[in-house]
Amino acid sequence: MKEELSSTHFRILPYIHRTPVLTSQILNALTGADLYFKCENFQRMGAFKMRGALNAIMQLRPDQKQKGVVTHSSGNFAQALALAARSLEVPAFIVMPENAPQVKKEAVNAYGGIIVECAPTLQAREETAARIAADTGATFVHPSDDLSVILGQGTAAKELLELHPNLEYIVTPVGGGGLVAGSILAAQHYGTTCKVVGGEPETMDDAYRSVKSGQIESNLSGDTIADGLKTQLGKINFPIIQAGIAEIVRVSDQEIIAAMRLIWERMKIVVEASSAVALAAVLKRKEIFAGKKTGIILSGGNVDLSKLPF
Amino acid sequence: MKEELSSTHFRILPYIHRTPVLTSQILNALTGADLYFKCENFQRMGAFKMRGALNAIMQLRPDQKQKGVVTHSSGNFAQALALAARSLEVPAFIVMPENAPQVKKEAVNAYGGIIVECAPTLQAREETAARIAADTGATFVHPSDDLSVILGQGTAAKELLELHPNLEYIVTPVGGGGLVAGSILAAQHYGTTCKVVGGEPETMDDAYRSVKSGQIESNLSGDTIADGLKTQLGKINFPIIQAGIAEIVRVSDQEIIAAMRLIWERMKIVVEASSAVALAAVLKRKEIFAGKKTGIILSGGNVDLSKLPF
Structure with a gap:
């Protein structure tokens, strides 16, 4: 996969920011670790999802590109696919539940996405996306369970390891599994002995349970402040995660x-709650990271400033 | 003053961060200007005041350093003087009104400052600081009306101009006058034709009125969200400001x-309200900055996240 990661990075580089890596003496003192924060909050459209969305679209054939892409998401991936598609002059159909917050619809709209509303159920979302794909010939892009997307997300960890090749750990939030799976691939091929640890909300611990049971588990009903992580692992990213994850640390909303x-x-x-899950995991399990060079x-x-949890 | 600025910068450089300069395509589009944001929110203790505090202490003779420094402030300068003093192994006495927020007292305390409480009046603060100076031999350092402090604050604009020598404008908030005066000196000596514009809250427009009348005017009673700017110009910075400022733009709290x-x-x-005054000024008077390379x-x-105005 090293070559695939490398060509992915080369492919998307003209369209992304090589985001900065920040350090903080105070957070080092508080955790006892040596932390390197890869700031994908400064990425275009405000999240790492831009990387995977770009790569997925850029892998399409010209005739596929002409017909566009479609996804169903109410979160960052919707905005990422819309902006990536606009950057590449490809149409993007974004299926969103009709009760999605107006601010999210406006963001997708501002990035040039074509919004198609549907009933607020997963079934309706999937059916609507399938219908659009059938009607328009647009290619469906899954937010996290797609190898092109996983490779794209892995370029954030690749950039981090290029700056700090001797990182001993990389910690990422775990939601749909694209970021953590991509980071595992990057750690395997660009790290020396770098282990990957995932942080996951206690109430959405499908990845923790899946790794334990050896099969994809579902989230039970529940909620979390880390709204970007209310998703499930998939068939493509789960085997990568199961084979490569060192540990998944579950954290409470209070800790997040x-x-x-x-x-x-x-x-x-400014980071969103989902981003803070990784640091929360480091704070919860300080013994793992004590004295270790750790990437986060x-x-x-992307936060709604009028709805902060402070 | 070029030599003084240069030696100031050389002197304090081991103790400060050379903060990054960020750009934003969206804010360029919104303002019509070409903006370069000098991020002193990333400075040590979270504000530019660290620069002036360090310079003031470093200019003291060894026997003066041994006796320490004293100031009266409830804001960023208190924390800056405490941390600068600790970095230089000098005692710092910080006079704070007894009703100052606990969080500010804790911050000064955490940076190693020796807090001396007094009644919540300017007179009590000045008297207490004078008494400490007399009793201990500590040197009084004014937060803004001190040439060492002004030169220290000017190093932020100097760094910005070293990266972008052809800036046409630098915009700063105006409070006590140290930052804007220092920036004027830096623009004169390190810019090519760089003009300095100040942003000031409408309700604290002493600088606007002072420049107009030619003498130091007082603030009337009033309040502003930009709490770091509830201060007055002084005898040392006012002549620099009067001679060198291109314009002072007054902005409302809503605009801030x-x-x-x-x-x-x-x-x-994350920036504090006082910081946003400069961008508010650019947004208010777009015609001045249209197409101009402008530093902010x-x-x-330093904000209290539980008291945000959003």
Whole structure:
């Protein structure tokens, strides 16, 4: 996969920001670790998802590109696919539940996505996306369970390891599994002995349970402040995760909010709750990371400032 | 003053961060200007004030350093003087009104400052600081009306101009006058034809009125969200400002909050309300900055997350 990661990175590089890596003496002192924060909150459209969306579209044949892409998402991937598609002059159909927040619809719209509304159920979303694909010939792009997407997301960890090749750990949030799977591939091929640890909300611990049971488990009903992580692992990313993850650390919403607050107050940057799950995991299991050179992927910075948990 | 600025910068450089300069395509599009944000919110202790505090202490003789420094402030300068003093192994006495927020006292305490409480009046603060100076031999350092402090604050604009020598404007917030005066000196000596514009809250427009009348005017009673700017010009910085300022733009609290929100949402960084005054000024008077290469000093990022104006 090293060659695939390398060609993916080369392919998308003209369309992404090579985001900065920040350090914080105070957070090092608080955790006992030696932390390197990869700031994907500064990525275009505010999250790492831009990387995977670009790669998925760029892998299409010219005739496929002409017909466009379609996804169903109400989160960052919707915006990412819309902006990636616009950057590449490809149409993007975004299926969104009719009760999605107006602000999210406006963001997709501002990035040039063609919004198609549907009933607020997973079934309706899938059916609507399938119908659009059938009607228009657009290619369906899954937000996380797609190898092109996984490779794209892995380029964030690749960039981090290129700057700091001797990282001993990389910690990422775990939601749909694209970022953590891509980071595992990057750690295997660009790290020396770099292990990957996932952070996951206690109430959405499908990945923790899946790795334990050896099969894809579902999330039970529940909620979390880390709304970007309310998703399930998939058939393509699960085997990568199962084979390569060192550990999944589950954290409570309270721990996520505390970690988010630390990042905002101490590092003076805006990250979304899902991003703070990785630092929350480091704070919860300090013994793993004590004295270790540890990368943290800050996955995104798209927050609604009028609904902060502080 | 070029030599003084240069030696100031050389002197404090081991103790400060050379903060990054960020750009934003979206904010360029919104303002019509070509903006370069100097991120002093990433400075040590979270604000540019660290620069002036360090310079003031480093200029003291060894026997003066041994006796320490004293100031009265409840804001960023208190924390800056405490941390600068600790970095230089000098005692710092910080006079704070007894009703100052606990969080500010804790911050000064955490940076090693020796807090001396007094009644919440300017007179009590000045008297207490004078008494400490007399009792201990500590040197009084004014937060803004001190040439060493002004030169220290000017190093932020100097760094910005070293990266972007052909800036046509630098915009700073105006409070006590140290930052804007220092920036004027830097623009004169390190810019080519760089003009300095100040942003000031409408309700604290002493600088606007002072420049107009030719003498130092007082602020009337009033309030502003930009709490770092509730201060007056002084005898040392006023002549520099009067001689060198291109314009002072007054902005409302509503305009400050809107600018602050744009910086948080679009740039994904945390800045305090006082910092947003500069962008608010650019947004208010777009005709001045249209198409111009414009530096903005983001002065600091110390906010109370539980009291946001959004």
